[in-house]
Amino acid sequence: MNYDGLLTPFRGQRYHLSVWKNGAHPLLDQEYFNMKHSQARNVINRCFGLLKMRWGIPPNTAWYSRKTVYRIILACALLHNFVRTYMSMDPMEYLVEDYMKEDNSDIIEVMETSTARNFFRYELAIEMYTTCLQSHAN
Template sequence: MNQGLQVPYGCYYLSDSGYCNANGFLTPYRGQRYHLKEFDGHRPETPQEYFNMKHFKARNVIERCFGLLKGRWKILASPSFFSIQTQVRIIMACCLLHNLIRKYMSHDPQEDEEEEEEKESGSEDESEDVEYVTNISPSDEWSEFRNNMSTNMFNEWRNR
């Protein structure tokens, strides 16, 4: 029985600013520096800037992982006409094989190809594909959660 996207309690998805900051979806602060090139030569001055910098770095790692998987396993790079259950199994198999390769290969040529493609395209993280989530709404509670998290992260960073 499909009940839609469910976020486990205490977990969240890092979302871009096209989404709202809502329960289970953590977005960057709007109107603050976000991309790494905007921090070039500048240290974050506020909890919001620090949070955005860390948010971007984490999303960048996640996007790079998806890029590596899609580069290695072409079946993941295009729409699938298999049943959802089969798609889940394909994704799991690709991830398991990818991890096995990473465990036993000291050098992964797929990573070199991915880095070269990024340099040639000049893209950092900008994805043109936008998907819309229509069943969530902004939450004051979630905004407070983000504010507390960003303040704690910033204070820990400054006190190091």
Template sequence: MRELSGALGWHVHQGYYYLCDTSYPNAEGFLAPYRGERYHLSQWHGEDNAPTTPREFFNTKHSSAQNVIERTFGLLKGRWAILRGKSYYPIYIQCLTIMACCLLHNLINREMTNSELTKDLDEVDSSFATTEGMR
């Protein structure tokens, strides 16, 4: 995995991780959920469905973090059209573009506290980002 991440220009700093799905192995810098254990948040609703093992507890936290990430990208895609489609820019430029969109999003939220546009966009869910046919 190290050769792959280095070849693609990815560098995971010591103590940090990429959150992955089950198609990736748990390797240095990559955290995937445990296979064969409950994972999706909908499976944890109710008092009788609380995690019973350390692996299930890990999967609940992993799933929760993944949902936050999905909602964040959904919100950013709702605000910035450049993030909605396929990109033909080099990966370095794509990373800078995402960072610029995040910075601008935070600036708008901080400076435009009374904007109706901001309120509408902050309520968008991640389904916007994953629905095919949306432009």
């Protein structure tokens, strides 16, 4: 289900980073897209995990307006960056690994799929894979 603000991985294609860990390469544009999607998802999960641990962002933000939630996340990210800038070692960094092992899945509201976003995802996957192949050819 792709809609404005969300692009999902392709079904039926390899997705998890462990598949490519040992030097395997994506063979299709959709696999390449899934690999990049998985990498981005891991980074985002780590970032939110660290922000939740450090600043106690509430797991259920349904009590707040969307604008307030954005402001809370932005404020926490800015404070995090401030701490990282002025501390030689971040004492919270090692805790992220343990946090990521926990099941922290949130409930997702019902969304409507968009044919235009599905087409955009296919075109993006082709463009990303083509660019990757061209960069390796040079």
